[in-house]
Amino acid sequence: MRMDQGLMQYLVAMATSKRERGAPVSQLEDQPSTRSEPSHGDISWRGRLSYVALGLASLVWLGLRSGIKPSRFVYPCQQVAATNGLSFLAYTLALISSTRAFRHARKNLTLGLIVALILGLALVVLLKGDKSFVSDPTPDNVVVPALVLPAWTGAEAISDVFAVTHVPTSSISLDGGVVPEGVPLAEALHHAGIDALINLMAAQGGHFYKTARQPKGIIGRDDVVVVKVNNQWNCKSYGAQGRRSHTNVDAVKGLVYRIVQHPEGFAGAVIIADNGQRHAKFDCADHNNAEDARQSFQDVTDAFASQGYDVCKFAWDDIRNDIVSEYTSGDIGSGFVLVQDGSPGVDQLSYPKFEVTCGSHTYRISMRHGLWDGVTYTNSRLKLINFPVVKRHGMAGATIAVKNTIGFLTTANMRRRFGGYVTMHDFFWGYEGGSDYGLLGRQLALIRRADLNIVDAIWVNPADHRDARSAVRDNVLLASTDPFAVDYYTSVYVLLPHLIPGSDWALSADARHHGGDFRDLLMVNENRARLEGLTDIIDLDDRLTSQEEQAQFNVFVGDASNVQSEMGLFPVH
Numbered sequence: 170m171r172m173d174q175g176l177m178q179y180l181v182a183m184a185t186s187k188r189e190r191g192a193p194v195s196q197l198e199d200q201p202s203t204r205s206e207p208s209h210g211d212i213s214w215r216g217r218l219s220y221v222a223l224g225l226a227s228l229v230w231l232g233l234r235s236g237i238k239p240s241r242f243v244y245p246c247q248q249v250a251a252t253n254g255l256s257f258l259a260y261t262l263a264l265i266s267s268t269r270a271f272r273h274a275r276k277n278l279t280l281g282l283i284v285a286l287i288l289g290l291a292l293v294v295l296l297k298g299d300k301s302f303v304s305d306p307t308p309d310n311v312v313v314p315a316l317v318l319p320a321w322t323g324a325e326a327i328s329d330v331f332a333v334t335h336v337p338t339s340s341i342s343l344d345g346g347v348v349p350e351g352v353p354l355a356e357a358l359h360h361a362g363i364d365a366l367i368n369l370m371a372a373q374g375g376h377f378y379k380t381a382r383q384p385k386g387i388i389g390r391d392d393v394v395v396v397k398v399n400n401q402w403n404c405k406s407y408g409a410q411g412r413r414s415h416t417n418v419d420a421v422k423g424l425v426y427r428i429v430q431h432p433e434g435f436a437g438a439v440i441i442a443d444n445g446q447r448h449a450k451f452d453c454a455d456h457n458n459a460e461d462a463r464q465s466f467q468d469v470t471d472a473f474a475s476q477g478y479d480v481c482k483f484a485w486d487d488i489r490n491d492i493v494s495e496y497t498s499g500d501i502g503s504g505f506v507l508v509q510d511g512s513p514g515v516d517q518l519s520y521p522k523f524e525v526t527c528g529s530h531t532y533r534i535s536m537r538h539g540l541w542d543g544v545t546y547t548n549s550r551l552k553l554i555n556f557p558v559v560k561r562h563g564m565a566g567a568t569i570a571v572k573n574t575i576g577f578l579t580t581a582n583m584r585r586r587f588g589g590y591v592t593m594h595d596f597f598w599g600y601e602g603g604s605d606y607g608l609l610g611r612q613l614a615l616i617r618r619a620d621l622n623i624v625d626a627i628w629v630n631p632a633d634h635r636d637a638r639s640a641v642r643d644n645v646l647l648a649s650t651d652p653f654a655v656d657y658y659t660s661v662y663v664l665l666p667h668l669i670p671g672s673d674w675a676l677s678a679d680a681r682h683h684g685g686d687f688r689d690l691l692m693v694n695e696n697r698a699r700l701e702g703l704t705d706i707i708d709l710d711d712r713l714t715s716q717e718e719q720a721q722f723n724v725f726v727g728d729a730s731n732v733q734s735e736m737g738l739f740p741v742h
Contacts, residue, residue, distance in 0.1 A: 316334065316643055316645060316662065316663060316666060318332050318334060318645070318662055318663075318724075318726045319662065319724065319726075320332075320724045320725055320726040321719075321723065321724050322723040322724075322725075323720045323721075323723065325720055325721060326720065326721060326722050326723040327651075327705055327706075327707065327721055327722070328649060328650060328651035328654045328705060328706065328707060328721070328722045328723075329373065329375060329649060329650075329651075329654075329722060329723045329724075329725065330647060330648075330649045330651070330654050330655050330658045330722055330723065330724045330725070331366060331369050331370050331373070331375065331647065331648045331649065331724075331725050331726075331727075332645060332646070332647045332648075332658070332724065332725070332726045332727070333362060333365040333366050333369060333645065333646050333647075333726070333727045333728065333729040334644065334645055334726065334727075334728055334729065335644055335728050335729050335730040336361065336362030336365070336627055336644040336645065336646055336729045337361045337362065337644075337729060337730060338460055339360060339419035339422075339423075339459070339460045340460070341356060341357045342459070342460065342461035342463070342464045343357070343422065343464050343468045343469055343471075343472040344461055344463040344464045344468055345468060346467065346468045346469075346470075346471025346472050346475065347471075347472060347475060348472055348475070348476070354476065355426075357472075358422060358423070358425075358426040358472075358473070359423055359426050359427075360419055360420055360422060360423020360424070360426070361423075361729055361730075362420060362423065362627070362644075362646045362729045363420055363423035363424050363426075363427055363623075363646065364423070364427070364729075365646075365727055365728070365729035365731075366623070366646050366647075366648055366727075366729075367427055368727070369725055369727040370648060372725075373723075373725050375650075377427065377621075378431055378432055378433075379392075380431075380432060380433055381433070387552065387620050387621055388428055388431065388552060389431075389437070389550065389552075390431045390433040390434055390435055390436055390437065391435075391436045391437045391550060392437045392550050392551070392552045393437050393438045393439075393440065393527075393532055393534065393540060393550055393551055393552070394428055394437065394438070394439045394440070394552045394553075394554060395440045395442050395534075395536070395551070395552070395553050395554070396421065396424060396425070396439060396440065396441050396442070396554045396556055397442055397443060397553060397554065397555050397556060397573070397576060397577060397619070398415065398416040398421060398441060398442075398443050398466070398556045398557075399415055399416045399443065399556070399557040399558050399568070399573050399576065399625075400415045400416065400443040400445050400450075400451065400466065400576075401414070401415065401443070401445035401446065401576065402414040402415065402445070403415040403445070403450060403451075403453055403456075403457070403458075412456045412457070412458055412462065412640075413458050413558070413560075413628040413630050413640035414458070414558070414560060414630065415457075415458050415558060416458065416556050416557065416558045416625050417458050417459065417558065417625045417627045417628065418457050418458055418459035418464055418465065418466060418468075418469060419459045419460060419464070419627075420556075420623075420625055420627060420646065421441065421466065421469060421556060422469045422472075424554070424556070424623065425439050425441075425469065425473060425480055426473075429473065429478045429480065435478075437479070437550070438479035438480070438481070438527040438528065438530060438532060439473075439478070439479070439480045439481075439527075440480075440481055440482065440483055440525060440527060440532075440534075441466050441469070441470060441480075441481075441482040441483075442482065442483045442484070442485055442521075443484070443485060443486075443576045444484075444485035444486050444489055444521070444576045444577070444578070444579060445484075445486050445576065446486065446489065446575075446576075446579075446580050447486055447489070450484075451465065451466040451467050451482050451484055452465050452466070452467035453465045458558070458628065466482055467482060470482045474528055477528070478528065479527040479528030479529060479530055480527065480528065481525060481526070481527040481528065483523060483525045485505075485521045485523070485576070485579075488503050488504045488505065488521065488523060489505060489579040489580075489581050490504075490579075490581045490582075491503065491504030491505065492504055492505060492506075492507055492581075492582075493505065493506060493522055494506065495522065495535060495538065496522070496533060496535060496541040496546075501524070501533070503521075503522065503523035503524055504521075504522060504523075505519045505520065505521055505522070505578070505579040505581070506519065506520055506522050506535070506537070507519050507586075508520070508615070508616070510611055510615065511606070513588075514586060514587055514588070514596060514606070515585060515586050516582075516586050517586060517587070517596060517606070517608055517611075518578065518608065518611060518612060518615065518616060519578040519579045520535075520536045520537045520577065520578065520612075520616045520617065521534075521536045521577075522534065522535045522536065522537075534551065536551075536553070536577070536616070536617055537616050537617055539551045552620045553617055553618075553619045553620055554619060554620065554621050554622075554623060555570055555573055555574070555619035555621070555622045555623070555652065556573075556622075556623045556624075556625065557569055557570050557572070557573035557622075557624060557625065558624075558625040558626075558628070558630075559624060559625065559626045559629045559630070559659055559663060559664055560629065560630040560631075560633065561630065561631050561632060561633060561664065561668070561674065561678055562633070562678075563633060564594060564600060564686065565598065565600075565686055565687060565690050566660075566677040566678040566679075566685055566686035566687025566688075566689075566690065567656075567659075567660055567664055567678045567687045569624060569652075569655070569656040569659050569660065569664075570619075570622040570624060570649075570652035570655055570656050571609055571652045571653065571656050571690065571691060571694055572609070572690065574609045574612055574613065574652075575597065575609070577612065577616075577617075578608075578612060578616075580593060596608045597609055597690075598689060598690035598693050598694060599689055599690075599693045600686075600689075604693075605693055605696065605697070606693075606697070607693045607694045607696060607697025607698070608694075608697075609690075609694040610693070610694030610695060610696070610697030610698035610699075610701065610703075611697055611698070611701055613652070613694070613698050613703065614697070614698045614701030614702050614703050615701055618652075618703070619650075619652065620650070621648060621649075621650055622648065622649055622650070622651075622652045622655050623646065623647070623648045624646065624647040624648065624655055624659055625646065626643050626645035626646065626647060626659065626663045627642065627643065627644055627645065627646065628640045628641070628642055628643070629641050629643050629645075629663060629664060629667060631664060631667035631668055631674075641667055643663060644729075645663060646729070647659055647663075649722075650705075651705065651706050651707060651722065652706070653691055653694075653695045653706050653707050653709070654706070654707045654721070654722040656680065656687075656691060657680040657681075657691065657707065657709075657718070657719070657722075658719075658722070658724060660678060660679060660680040660687055661679065661680055661681060664678055665678060665679055680709075681715040681718075683711050688709070691709055692709045692710075692711075695707070695708065695709050696709075707721040707722055708721065
């Protein structure tokens with residue numbers, strides 16, 4: 170019983186320290202204790218009461234917050250509550266049974282029972298580390314069988330989804346921010362998967378380049394292109410464990426290359442940006458999501474800059490707490506502009522406004538209104554490419570294109586603006602409270618919508634961002650101008666194959682499952698975006714079948730292993 174008493178003393182000490190936290194150290198040292206001190210291993214009645222209250226409160230909290238959705242057990246607050254509650258139950262059962270069990274064991278314990286106990290404990294240890302809802306961890310040198318991605322077209326479709334499979338492995342690293350000596354520039358900078366994706370789009374009338382011949386294309390020769398990656402958790406909190414939690418660096422490199430290789434000659438700039446809400450770095454020395462884990466986003470921008478391209482990065486994390494006004498008001502500071510839009514809440518919407526020097530030019534950018542020249546804004550030259558990575562998410566079901574919009578705003582001052590952490594997510598997608606506010610949909614309609622969404626499914630994590638060992642190599646890239654269509658397709662045909670059919674995890678991530686977390690995220694924000702004026706996005710409605718919903722978008726699938734090399738197609742300058 171000495172171990173049990175020691176545990177109780179520790180818990181009492183922790184509870185006591187919480188009550189006294191905040192008082193000056195001198196007061197804690199000078200004031201005599203008025204509590205009865207434990208003697209000979211005894212615990213005061215207040216200690217026992219605190220422990221019982223903590224245990225019962227944790228169990229009640231666990232039941233109320235998780236409800237009928239076991240997937241919420243992955244939330245940090247739920248894990249703490251589960252630990253406290255289960256520890257309390259285990260300790261209570263141990264107190265009840267320890268004396269009787271010990272007496273019984275002395276009389277009846279046999280070698281067979283001892284072996285059975287050891288095997289049982291081993292099984293518990295194995296199960297504790299098992300993620301039964303995903304496939305086995307996949308080493309870097311193993312590629313799982315290629316996904317079979319269906320393609321279809323329909324007369325009623327209002328948007329297109331493009332997907333390429335068998336994306337080849339990148340072989341050239343820009344580690345250190347330099348192009349390796351003796352390697353042709355095009356070979357070092359291009360990415361076969363990105364080439365194949367852009368070629369597939371062009372073949373179906375979705376032109377990447379805006380030119381005199383293709384005036385409806387996306388990227389013009391003098392555009393400033395912000396590539397909004399998913400960089401949260403990179404190199405900040407989980408080290409190697411979070412390696413596959415951010416957008417593939419090789420693919421981003423290939424995208425930048427295709428932008429600067431504009432057929433009419435590129436005279437603009439490319440900015441790699443994100444707001445990881447304090448959880449990201451662009452210059453991670455290792456653990457990057459690339460074939461060479463040492464190749465970072467910073468290395469990519471440095472390598473392009475060394476070749477004379479106006480390519481740079483900007484961490485919106487650095488200005489997330491700085492609240493500013495627009496340039497038209499005379500405020501030239503960098504930060505986030507807050508926008509009040511309806512109620513409840515205060516200043517719910519937000520967007521970056523910043524100054525950045527990219528190569529030979531300095532740009533002042535409002536992500537809502539465009540490029541500022543000191544007198545007026547030019548909105549048509551500012552382009553946004555949304556580039557998320559696919560991963561399961563405990564609260565949202567999945568992280569793909571729509572949820573990646575959160576990195577386009579700031580969550581600073583959340584209590585004043587939203588009321589707290591949980592209620593903020595209710596603004597995002599109706600989490601917990603079922604709000605129909607649809608902040609992400611409003612952001613798309615009222616602030617800025619990405620001109621193109623590219624989805625990185627080269628590595629897909631069906632566990633969560635903290636465990637790279639569960640990531641699966643799918644070698645897939647997808648794209649669409651409709652974030653809801655590409656999210657729907659990616660959820661069903663890319664992420665779900667790695668989850669056990671019918672499991673809570675699968676239902677939570679399935680865009681087709683009525684009442685599922687990810688479907689709720691899409692529906693709340695799609696409905697809001699439509700109410701705010703967006704019409705060229707698919708309409709999700711529980712009155713429709715999944716076939717009727719999917720008929721709203723075309724799907725074109727290509728094979729990246731068959732792509733004709735683009736090296737030398739455009740002059741390198």
